[in-house]
Amino acid sequence: MNATQVRLARRPHGEPDDDTFAFTHDxxxxxxxxxxxxxxxxxxxxxxxxxxxxDAPSYAAPVEVGDVLVGGTVCEVxxxxxxDYHPGxxxxxxxxxxxxxxxxxxxxxxxxxxxxxxxxxxxxLGMPGFTAYAGLLEIGRPRPGETVVVAAxxxxxxxxxxxxxxxxxxxxxxxxxGPRKCRALLEEFGFDAAVDHxxxxxxxxxxxxxxxxxxxxxxxxxxxxxxxxxxxxxLYARVPVCGLVATYNATSAPEGPDRLPGFMxxxxxxxxxxxxxxxxxxxxxxxRDFLRDMPxxxxxxxxxYREDVVEGLESAPEAFRGMLAGRSFGKVxxxxxx
Amino acid sequence: MNATQVRLARRPHGEPDDDTFAFTHDxxxxxxxxxxxxxxxxxxxxxxxxxxxxDAPSYAAPVEVGDVLVGGTVCEVxxxxxxDYHPGxxxxxxxxxxxxxxxxxxxxxxxxxxxxxxxxxxxxLGMPGFTAYAGLLEIGRPRPGETVVVAAxxxxxxxxxxxxxxxxxxxxxxxxxGPRKCRALLEEFGFDAAVDHxxxxxxxxxxxxxxxxxxxxxxxxxxxxxxxxxxxxxLYARVPVCGLVATYNATSAPEGPDRLPGFMxxxxxxxxxxxxxxxxxxxxxxxRDFLRDMPxxxxxxxxxYREDVVEGLESAPEAFRGMLAGRSFGKVxxxxxx
Numbered sequence: 001m002n003a004t005q006v007r008l009a010r011r012p013h014g015e016p017d018d019d020t021f022a023f024t025h026d027x028x029x030x031x032x033x034x035x036x037x038x039x040x041x042x043x044x045x046x047x048x049x050x051x052x053x054x055d056a057p058s059y060a061a062p063v064e065v066g067d068v069l070v071g072g073t074v075c076e077v078x079x080x081x082x083x084d085y086h087p088g089x090x091x092x093x094x095x096x097x098x099x100x101x102x103x104x105x106x107x108x109x110x111x112x113x114x115x116x117x118x119x120x121x122x123x124x125l126g127m128p129g130f131t132a133y134a135g136l137l138e139i140g141r142p143r144p145g146e147t148v149v150v151a152a153x154x155x156x157x158x159x160x161x162x163x164x165x166x167x168x169x170x171x172x173x174x175x176x177x178g179p180r181k182c183r184a185l186l187e188e189f190g191f192d193a194a195v196d197h198x199x200x201x202x203x204x205x206x207x208x209x210x211x212x213x214x215x216x217x218x219x220x221x222x223x224x225x226x227x228x229x230x231x232x233x234x235l236y237a238r239v240p241v242c243g244l245v246a247t248y249n250a251t252s253a254p255e256g257p258d259r260l261p262g263f264m265x266x267x268x269x270x271x272x273x274x275x276x277x278x279x280x281x282x283x284x285x286x287x288r289d290f291l292r293d294m295p296x297x298x299x300x301x302x303x304x305y306r307e308d309v310v311e312g313l314e315s316a317p318e319a320f321r322g323m324l325a326g327r328s329f330g331k332v333x334x335x336x337x338x
Numbered sequence: 339m340n341a342t343q344v345r346l347a348r349r350p351h352g353e354p355d356d357d358t359f360a361f362t363h364d365x366x367x368x369x370x371x372x373x374x375x376x377x378x379x380x381x382x383x384x385x386x387x388x389x390x391x392x393d394a395p396s397y398a399a400p401v402e403v404g405d406v407l408v409g410g411t412v413c414e415v416x417x418x419x420x421x422d423y424h425p426g427x428x429x430x431x432x433x434x435x436x437x438x439x440x441x442x443x444x445x446x447x448x449x450x451x452x453x454x455x456x457x458x459x460x461x462x463l464g465m466p467g468f469t470a471y472a473g474l475l476e477i478g479r480p481r482p483g484e485t486v487v488v489a490a491x492x493x494x495x496x497x498x499x500x501x502x503x504x505x506x507x508x509x510x511x512x513x514x515x516g517p518r519k520c521r522a523l524l525e526e527f528g529f530d531a532a533v534d535h536x537x538x539x540x541x542x543x544x545x546x547x548x549x550x551x552x553x554x555x556x557x558x559x560x561x562x563x564x565x566x567x568x569x570x571x572x573l574y575a576r577v578p579v580c581g582l583v584a585t586y587n588a589t590s591a592p593e594g595p596d597r598l599p600g601f602m603x604x605x606x607x608x609x610x611x612x613x614x615x616x617x618x619x620x621x622x623x624x625x626r627d628f629l630r631d632m633p634x635x636x637x638x639x640x641x642x643y644r645e646d647v648v649e650g651l652e653s654a655p656e657a658f659r660g661m662l663a664g665r666s667f668g669k670v671x672x673x674x675x676x
Contacts, residue, residue: 256594
């Protein structure tokens with residue numbers, strides 16, 4: 001039986017292209033004593049992976065050229081010489097872009113398919129959901145009646161942000177690209193308003209959707225969308241920054257004018273709080289609360305989610321490019337095996 | 339007897355010039371029942387006044403053209419028909435750029451010259467000192483051993499920031515313009531290190547003075563100094579933003595490249611907290627603590643201050659320009675009358 005891996009062939013300059021990825025194949029390994037053999041069923045694709053492909057300074061070490069690309073996965077235990085795991089069990093792991101992996105059990109979490117679909121461990125009940133939960137509640141701190149705005153709002157982080165905001169009594173305004181996604185924001189996710197950033201009247205539409213200004217902007221895209229939002233931030237508004245996907249493929253600083261002095265002036269005049277974060281900062285402080293709250297909200301339908309499942313590891317590079325460009329629709333998951 | 343006022347003659351475009359200010363004269367008024375007549379002894383000059391001269395959106399309403407310019411003052415009660423105040427008393431008031439003012443007592447605070455020189459109510463024991471205290475302790479939250487950097491460090495806010503940081507066990511690094519101010523940072527104010535932003539080796543000097551990076555940058559200047567500091571901010575660094583004096587005379591956004599995306603990337607990768615504030619936000623929460631702590635620190639010499647006193651109301655416009663341009667040296671106070 002053959003195993004397949006997707007490796008970083010060359011660091012991308014701008015958008016990752018076919019030269020970025022290399023598919024390799026070898027024999028499926030046997031677990032040594034204390035190890036398990038995992039078969040990857042689902043691979044999560046997330047924007048942060050673009051950062052790992054670069055060697056620019058970041059919060060995490062880059063993937064080395066030639067190494068298997070990293071990523072969260074849902075796996076089946078195929079064989080085990082580890083006392084805690086047995087063949088047939090399903091686990092959450094960080095096995096990366098490949099069909100099989102060995103593990104010594106570190107960082108694994110057993111998943112119970114009877115509680116929730118196992119793919120939710122990569123989305124609404126996993127890292128993206130926790131990013132939304134911790135960032136919104138700890139940094140955004142929405143109060144009843146306040147207006148919360150989030151972009152990429154049909155994505156796994158954005159959709160959870162809006163719905164958690166509503167659970168706290170705030171008004172949720174989602175920004176997404178195109179009428180189909182905007183309709184989903186209203187009809188599937190129950191946002192209070194949806195604004196299409198591809199519309200020529202985007203700035204006016206945003207103003208109309210936020211008549212009382214914006215109290216929390218959950219930043220996960222950056223770029224021109226963020227610029228339009230900033231202008232509508234209220235006094236004491238909070239801006240949790242968990243991602244800047246619109247800028248990840250940038251190869252140089254954009255042309256002027258230099259907007260940084262104007263932005264800092266806004267921070268000063270409106271007493272804004274701008275706070276970058278990576279979700280694992282809050283695991284110790286908010287992880288238990290998340291595991292208490294979120295599964296219930298998903299089960300009772302107060303937090304809905306959407307998955308964009310692509311078939312086969314060979315589809316991963318194109319799906320990854322599409323996600324960065326806003327062509328995906330929901331949490332992007334690669335079905336590597338049934 | 340004549341009274342003199344300095345009025346906003348025309349909104350400045352860029353640096354305030356002679357067309358900005360108009361001196362007017364009239365009779366000293368008599369207090370009505372319930373009023374006091376104040377003689378202004380000292381007028382505080384502060385960078386925020388530049389914002390009040392413009393009609394751009396800000397946190398405070400602008401001074402109207404033709405009105406007396408606003409400002410904190412130390413005054414003598416000349417005559418009183420108010421039950422709580424008597425001639426000869428000294429009060430802190432907000433009488434603005436003029437020699438005399440009527441008051442109904444609102445917002446006055448009686449000063450005791452035997453406790454501290456009355457001018458300190460405009461500086462280290464007043465609004466600038468409280469800006470340093472509240473912004474540093476509430477937003478900056480320096481911990482023992484951390485590195486705190488502040489620019490305009492011989493000014494009333496900067497000098498207090500560094501010394502309060504040291505009182506909390508942090509290392510204080512001051513940035514100032516020219517060797518004379520840098521020497522004062524080390525010899526008068528006892529900073530751990532001083533860096534001259536006019537030096538051609540500024541960025542290297544800053545790196546040498548902050549070998550462990552920067553945990554708190556107390557932002558009161560903006561511009562190129564801030565850009566150099568940002569690059570050295572550590573993971574989880576805090577940036578209280580209380581002023582951007584380097585940009586107050588700007589007439590347009592500076593040329594590119596656009597540094598905002600790069601800055602937001604830094605906020606994300608280093609999990610920075612950037613928080614604008616105006617000191618009065620913290621009056622209720624920190625005002626009592628300030629009045630408990632700061633006078634003692636000043637009395638025992640652990641917080642020192644420097645005043646740059648100019649003589650006569652006629653000197654105020656030039657002193658104000660000089661302060662914005664970094665030519666002042668310490669808290670700028672106009673001695674309006676003895």
